[in-house]
Amino acid sequence: MSKTLILCVLLIATAFSAQADIKNGKELHDSNCTSCHINLQGGDGTGIYTRENRRIESYPALIKQVKRCRDSMGMPWPKEHIDDVVEYLNTRFYKFEH
Numbered sequence: 001m002s003k004t005l006i007l008c009v010l011l012i013a014t015a016f017s018a019q020a021d022i023k024n025g026k027e028l029h030d031s032n033c034t035s036c037h038i039n040l041q042g043g044d045g046t047g048i049y050t051r052e053n054r055r056i057e058s059y060p061a062l063i064k065q066v067k068r069c070r071d072s073m074g075m076p077w078p079k080e081h082i083d084d085v086v087e088y089l090n091t092r093f094y095k096f097e098h
Helices: 003-017 022-032 034-041 059-073 079-094
Strands: none
Touching: 022 034, 022 079, 059 079
16 A cells, blocks of 8 residues: 555544544533523523624634633533534534634
């Protein structure tokens, strides 16, 4: 096998293994984020994502905000959990290109 082909296979495998798990992101969000958002926004808490004056205007800003929330709540989430929650929120509410 050529070195180029091996490199391509490795890159494709890495891309698939690095995909965020949206289902896990929803579970993490629902069990860790919702209660705070209900206190801040009322209702079911999702209004924080859909409000007219929302603060998050880009995919990088969404990542920063999820990290900020994780840190303020003292959750020991690894990078994969951050990625899962970001992808869930982006898929469900934000629809940013990335």
